[in-house]
Structure formats: C-alpha cells, structure tokens
Amino acid sequence: xxxxxxARLERPSAVSFLGYTLGLVIVFWCLAGAGFSIDKxxxxxxxxxxxxxxxxxxxxxxxxxxxxxxxxxxTLQIAVAGAVIGVILSVPIALVAARGLxxxxxxxxxxxxLLGFIRAVPEIAWAxxxxxxxxxxxxxxxxxxxxxxxxxxxxxxxxxxxxxxKGPAESLTATGARKIDVVACATIPAAMPAFISTxxxxxxxxxxxxxxxxxxxxxGIGIELKVGFDLFDYPTAMTVILxxxxxxxxxxxxxxxxxxxxxxxxx
Amino acid sequence: xxxxxxxxxxxxxxxxxxxxxxxxRQARPVATGAHSALVSPVDIEAREVAKTFGDTAIFDGVSxxxxxxxxxxxxxxxxxxxxxxxxxxxxxxxxxxxxxxLLGEETSAAQGTALRSLRAQVGLVSQKHNLVPxxxxxxxxxxxxxxxxxxxRHWSHMLAPDASRSAAMHxxxxxxxxxxxxxxxxxxSGGQSxxxxxxxxxxxxxxxxxxxxxxxxxxxxxxxxxMELFFRLVKDEGVTxxxxxxxxxHALRFGDRILGLSNGKLQLDATAASLxxxxxxxxxx
Numbered sequence: 001x002x003x004x005x006x007a008r009l010e011r012p013s014a015v016s017f018l019g020y021t022l023g024l025v026i027v028f029w030c031l032a033g034a035g036f037s038i039d040k041x042x043x044x045x046x047x048x049x050x051x052x053x054x055x056x057x058x059x060x061x062x063x064x065x066x067x068x069x070x071x072x073x074x075t076l077q078i079a080v081a082g083a084v085i086g087v088i089l090s091v092p093i094a095l096v097a098a099r100g101l102x103x104x105x106x107x108x109x110x111x112x113x114l115l116g117f118i119r120a121v122p123e124i125a126w127a128x129x130x131x132x133x134x135x136x137x138x139x140x141x142x143x144x145x146x147x148x149x150x151x152x153x154x155x156x157x158x159x160x161x162x163x164x165x166k167g168p169a170e171s172l173t174a175t176g177a178r179k180i181d182v183v184a185c186a187t188i189p190a191a192m193p194a195f196i197s198t199x200x201x202x203x204x205x206x207x208x209x210x211x212x213x214x215x216x217x218x219x220g221i222g223i224e225l226k227v228g229f230d231l232f233d234y235p236t237a238m239t240v241i242l243x244x245x246x247x248x249x250x251x252x253x254x255x256x257x258x259x260x261x262x263x264x265x266x267x
Numbered sequence: 268x269x270x271x272x273x274x275x276x277x278x279x280x281x282x283x284x285x286x287x288x289x290x291x292r293q294a295r296p297v298a299t300g301a302h303s304a305l306v307s308p309v310d311i312e313a314r315e316v317a318k319t320f321g322d323t324a325i326f327d328g329v330s331x332x333x334x335x336x337x338x339x340x341x342x343x344x345x346x347x348x349x350x351x352x353x354x355x356x357x358x359x360x361x362x363x364x365x366x367x368x369l370l371g372e373e374t375s376a377a378q379g380t381a382l383r384s385l386r387a388q389v390g391l392v393s394q395k396h397n398l399v400p401x402x403x404x405x406x407x408x409x410x411x412x413x414x415x416x417x418x419x420r421h422w423s424h425m426l427a428p429d430a431s432r433s434a435a436m437h438x439x440x441x442x443x444x445x446x447x448x449x450x451x452x453x454x455x456s457g458g459q460s461x462x463x464x465x466x467x468x469x470x471x472x473x474x475x476x477x478x479x480x481x482x483x484x485x486x487x488x489x490x491x492x493x494m495e496l497f498f499r500l501v502k503d504e505g506v507t508x509x510x511x512x513x514x515x516x517h518a519l520r521f522g523d524r525i526l527g528l529s530n531g532k533l534q535l536d537a538t539a540a541s542l543x544x545x546x547x548x549x550x551x552x
Binding site for chain 2: 167168170171172173174175176177178181182184185186189190192193
C-alpha cells in the first residue's frame, strides 16, 4: 500500500534555513560578547562553595539585625511611598495616553513615547540622576521609584482603559455627558480591577527595585549589601540577602492575597 | 423574493401600508409614513441619510419624519443597519450623506457643547443595559443627569445634590427597584439591570428616547415585563420613542409606527395598526 502520510519533517525553504542560521549566529555572537566561558562555569562551584562557607551562618547579631531591620523598614517606606505616588500620578497621564478618551492621536503618541522612554531607562539609572538632583538618601530613591512606576503603570493603565467595555461610556455620551464625565463615571470604574492588579504589581516591583537603590546611595538596605561585600563581611551580606528575599516573597504573597480579596470579590 | 414584493403581496391585510420607493418619496417627501407628523411638532427628521463604513454601504436614501410623542419601531434583519441608523439619529456616529434633525437641530452639523446640549434632551436604553458594573444602582441612575448638569456632583450619588438623589430614587421607584438603590449594578439580574437602565434614561425627563433592542438579552418573560414598563412610563410623559426590535409582535404592539430597513433601503413606513406580523416577515428574508 502506498504511504500517503506527509513527511515527518518538512525541508525548510532556503529563506527559512538562512533565517535559522542567522539566528544561531546572533546567539553565539551574544554569548561571546557576554564573555561566556565553559571553563569559568565549571570552576565556579568550588568558588561558590567557598563563598557559602564564609557567608554561613549569616550574621544574627541582635545589633546588626536591628540596624538592618531599620534599613529594611526604610526600604519599604521608599517602595510604598514611591509606588503610591507613582500610581496616583499615572492615572491622569494614562488618561492622556489612552487612545479615544480625552486627547487626540498626536498627544496619545507623544505621551506613549515619553512613557516608553521612562521604561527604557532602568530604575538604578533614575536613582543616579536623582542623587545628583536632590542629593544622597532615600528621597532620591523614592523619586526614582515614582518615575519608574509612572513608566510602568502609565502604559498599562492606558491599555486597561482602552480595553474596557465601551457600552456604558456610549450610554453616557448619548445623553450629553462630557468626555471627562464619561471617563470618570464609566471608563475608570470599569478599569478599576485592572488598575488595582497593575498597582499591586507596581508595588512588588518597587519593593524589589528599592532593595538595590542603596548601591548608588539612594537609600534603603542596598548600601548594607554593598558595604558587606566591599568589606568581605559575607555573613552580614548573606543576612541582607535573606532579609530581602523574605520581604520580597512576603510582599508578593500579600499582594496576591490582596488581589484576590479585592478583585476576585468584586468579580 | 425582494421585501417590497413580499409586502406588496400582503395588501389584503394592509390598509394604509406605505411602501417607500425613491420616486414616491421624492414626489411627496413629507407624507412618507404620513400620520401625525403633519399635525404635531417634528422631533426627528432624517433627510436622504446614508451611512457607509469604508467601502461597505449600510443604507442610503433614508428619509422620514417622526412627530412628538410617536413610538416608532425600527425593524429589519441582522445587519440591516438598525443600530447604525439609531446611532446616526443620536449623532453618536456621523452620517455619510444627508442630514439628521433632532429636536429642530441638525445633529450632523452640531459639535461640542451644542451637540451635548442636544443629546442632553435624549435618553438611550441599550441591549446590554450598559450600566457601570462596579457602581451602585443609585449612582448609575444619577449619571442620567450628567448631560444636563455635568461635573463632579453627578459622578456618584454620594456627591449628588438632594434634588438629583430624590429624582433618581423616584425613577427607581417607578421601575420598582427603590429597594435596590445601594446594591452594586453587577449584582442585578438581566431584567433588573434593564429596568435600572430605563430609570437612568428617564430620570432627566428626556424629550426623545432611543432603545436599541431593549429586551434582546432577556428571557421572554423578563423582556415582556421590561417592554410593558418602558412604554407605560414613556407614554405617560409624551416622550418620542424610537426602538429597534427583532420581535415582530413587540414592534406591532408597542410601536405606533413601523420603519423597516432592508437591503440598505427604508422599505417600509407604515402605522402599526395597518400591519400584521406577516407583513413584516418579508423584511427578514
């Protein structure tokens, strides 16, 4: 009997073959640029074990724990203050960025491009800029978080509002309501669950970011990490790493719980 | 068989069925649909209205005049352009040709504040209720004042002036939902939601009400209740009503006049009393 089933593997066209080859070349080029070395990978476990042996047990001295604890509190203060202000400022910015709401296409595009620029610059770079602008300390870190949150939430809030059901807005428009009233009464309430979800993600992101802002003098526990490594005080550095991990995981759990409580309940 | 032919073949049951063809319309533009338009003020007038989306023509040459207090059913098959025509009449989407006059003003020429002032005299009830789900029933009804009194005070019932709150409660009372004022809109049944939408539409006492398949998303019993309630309320107020419906029985029962769209043309303009269900079925072929 003649086998009519198709070939298990289709022979790629010349263009596809060229594309796959080019892709592989680019990956190897990037690995070379990143200094990828099998030798270093193979030799790293003993070094890592050496670091672990010197870092464990972590420094549990009460005085150190108290100092790091206050630094962690400051880190959370930077994150929460920056995220809250950033989320609040994101709403009006998103209104202008969202297509078909209150601003024209040209303004939408300009604001979206600005938001893209904000996101393109990492928070650590914003922290450096604000350290120059307002000096060393947590305020510079908070400003960096604010800007980073605006870049994140501004874009997603705008997308959320564009994606809402247009029915309620149309019903209000049909009765002569102004655009701003329609947005306030129909669009924003409809997008609120998405705002809350995005806002909680922004808070998680802010907490993660705020732990490293201290590396550039923008406040928070990051400076303790840097000092620990600079002074080869690995037990203290390990304590900082563990504290960051615990706090970030706790915030993620809390955020997930809040998301279900607020949005799940409302749905 | 073309709709006109079908309708022509049913003249045994039609007394003053007014079939529209371009020649007849040009010869007697005011008399299309005749009736009370000749003696009452005209609330809505469409003159040779056409609408296209890109290269697709939805309808063209649509002309009619609707007198104050008339209840007009707009019927036709899916895709005939009923909802599009309704939106053109409200000025929600621009017409491609012709003009629409609403309460004496040309909606296609009105813009900004003038258009909003015009719309403030209009109410809309949609198929999907279109309530804001997360807000209370009372806030949704208070939103009905946004056209006539824009601003923060009508964003929520908590901020609304006493008169507005009282009027909103009165409207809810009329639709039998005063006890649901503080309930969230997304916790209502379909029939209750549509009744709240009706309360929102009538709360600011509009002169013209548009209803786009108001009971299409409801079960037959709830749909019947909603239509009865809607027309009882608006008839009391002498409001002009234009509603679209796939339900031939509803169209004939609640409409004083029937406009039928088919094949991109206004194929039928007649009093409901002069028609039987079989007269309308041709529009759906």
